[in-house]
Amino acid sequence: MEFGWINIFGAVIVALMLLPNIVYAFKNRDEKNLCANRFMNATEQLGRYGCITLMWLPLLVWKFGFSSELEMLLYLIGNGCLLAAYWAVFACYFKKRTAARALALAVLPALIFLLSGLLLRHWLLVGFAFLFAVGHIYVTWKNIAKADY
DSSP states (O other), X not given: OBOOSSOHHHHHHHXXXXXXXXXXXXXXXXXXXXXXXXXHHHHHXXXXXXXXXXXXXXXXXXXXXXXXXXXHHHHHHHHHHHHHHHXXXXXXXXXXXXXXXXXXXXXXXXXXXXXXXXXXXXXXXXXHHHHHHHXXXXXXXXXXXXXXX
């Protein structure tokens, strides 16, 4: 299966990942990023917005799709399971914030981006997924260290 110039599945995955984040942002408007490392904050943001864009837009990819039906199934099932886990952890995090849940919320989206990039052979997405993972996990860890958990 090949996609045209937009990957609808990727766009839906991104939208579903953003929904709990938007709800959280509205409920916690006064929350501040406690990480003082500007380089790592920038790395996280660059990785985040790169991944969000590349999940649905095939920049610098000649063929945007899967080489087999098995890869497509792995993409759909793998991302579906990771997304379900992300939503489940977010639901628990809404009830009670813990360091373990915060770290899970940092790791799961990075895994979604990485799995998508690998199965689509979208190497730019894989690169941004690594940037996002390093930045997001670092920033989350620093926020955990300074927060009341």
